[in-house]
Amino acid sequence: MRQVIQDIIDALKALNGIAPLHEIYNRCPQYSDSYIRNQIQSHSSDSKTYPKFEDLFFSVDGIGNGIWGLRNFILDDKGNSVNDFQERQSAEPVERKLTTYNRILRNTVLANEIKKLIDYRCQLCDIKINLPDNQFYIEAHHIKPLGYPFNGPDVQENILIVCPNCHIKCDYKLIELSLDQIKNNLQKISIKYIDFHNTEYKIKIQS
Numbered sequence: 488m489r490q491v492i493q494d495i496i497d498a499l500k501a502l503n504g505i506a507p508l509h510e511i512y513n514r515c516p517q518y519s520d521s522y523i524r525n526q527i528q529s530h531s532s533d534s535k536t537y538p539k540f541e542d543l544f545f546s547v548d549g550i551g552n553g554i555w556g557l558r559n560f561i562l563d564d565k566g567n568s569v570n571d572f573q574e575r576q577s578a579e580p581v582e583r584k585l586t587t588y589n590r591i592l593r594n595t596v597l598a599n600e601i602k603k604l605i606d607y608r609c610q611l612c613d614i615k616i617n618l619p620d621n622q623f624y625i626e627a628h629h630i631k632p633l634g635y636p637f638n639g640p641d642v643q644e645n646i647l648i649v650c651p652n653c654h655i656k657c658d659y660k661l662i663e664l665s666l667d668q669i670k671n672n673l674q675k676i677s678i679k680y681i682d683f684h685n686t687e688y689k690i691k692i693q694s
Contacts, residue, residue, distance in 0.1 A: 519634030598627035644677035
């Protein structure tokens with residue numbers, strides 16, 4: 488099994504089998520958020536993009552709500568988590584091991600400054616999502632991902648502010664990008680990151 492899948496499984500086990508994406512991200516900081524989300528959806532029959540890999544994960548409240556669970560994960564009558572029926576029947580202690588990893592420290596202050604600068608509007612479709620108490624919801628997309636295997640930089644020229652729908656399209660390389668289509672480009676996104684995205688997009692559609 489690929490290491491990233493095992494790490495996601497381990498994260499969900501530690502979170503009692505079900506967790507929102509941001510908690511899974513926090514336990515797997517060696518990978519980019521988009522890479523983790525892609526791997527989960529690629530191993531879930533709940534996803535429209537499910538390519539018949541092993542069916543390991545399920546969407547708790549429907550695709551798009553960001554809460555995922557680990558299939559065949561059981562809680563015993565005391566609420567303790569176990570991995571499968573055999574572990575539940577076994578009196579043997581579960582093997583544990585200490586691991587270390589490098590964590591990517593994202594510059595959330597920078598992303599929030601850009602969000603405010605462009606008035607919390609999606610820079611692709613111009614939608615503005617209003618929340619209660621005069622709050623707004625919008626996401627920061629690193630055009631060249633920060634995590635493995637791309638190791639992109641956490642700089643304003645690599646950050647595109649997008650709504651969840653456009654974020655998915657960017658993560659999965661479902662669309663090409665151009666500087667002309669980016670609205671209110673006050674952070675001055677670099678063409679080299681746009682070119683990186685479009686190269687990945689062309690590789691995807693040709694494969």
